[in-house]
Amino acid sequence: MLFPTLSSHTKGLVLTTIGGLALSLDVPLVRLGDGDVWSVTALRSLTTVAATFILWFLVRRFTSSRPPLVPGWAAAFAALLYGLSSMAFLGAVFNTTTANVVFIVAFTPMFAALLSWLFLGERPGVSTLVTMAIMIVGVGLIVENGLSAGHWLGDLLSALTALLIGGAITIGRATQREMGFVPLIATVIPAAIALLMVVPAGYHVANPFWVMLDGGIMLPLAFWCLATGPRYLSASEVGMFYLLETILAPIWVWMIFSEVPALQSLAGGAILIGALVGYSLWQMRSRSRSLATPLSH
Incomplete structure (x- = not known):
């Protein structure tokens, strides 16, 4: 049992x-690899697939848990969305600034809320709708800056990443199945497509160690920890820690590559982060109030 002396x-x-800390290193490690997009995608994805099978075997061998890799056809569709989102994310990293990528991808929970409303009939509360409206303003500032700077493709791929992940989350919510391994095994999709592109074009990654560190350790660690978190915390609390990537990734890239985000992107990012932090704090406060309210008989 992990951390037996600590409270839940x-x-x-x-x-x-x-x-959250492991996830914040994703973009810097990809960029440290110094390769073309298809070679980096192939290496990162293949390493993640290998790490997933090793982790799955260890869980089944040394614990009583028997988690499936892909629990059903709905999970397979979710895996397809996760796989496509991985490709879109890496395409965004190579076509716009790190700040733009992580700021726009932070819109994922709002896409999930919107899709749950459209397909599951889960009408979002007023706080969610207000947060969504504020975040749209922030994303609009970032995208407008990307258009003027010629980064429109990367910004579009970032938004597509958020939409695809939001769709996968919605499927998981609809099925209520255990999908901890689905985002990881889904990397077989970008691995296969990238390999088809690499074979005729040639492989080029100057520093493969960093990409393998990312795909083999950091991503599995990040997804496992963040997927396990909801066992002990509310969804709104877990969501706060996803913001570590949004906040820290541009800082790591600034420290390593001296890439300074544009002021307009920073302004849009500040609006996004502020909206998400306010929303999460409100959700935690509402949850605390509901738990503190005695049940009537």
């Missing part, structure tokens, strides 16, 4: 902090 809430905080 503290365990959740530790796990999600580790997961």
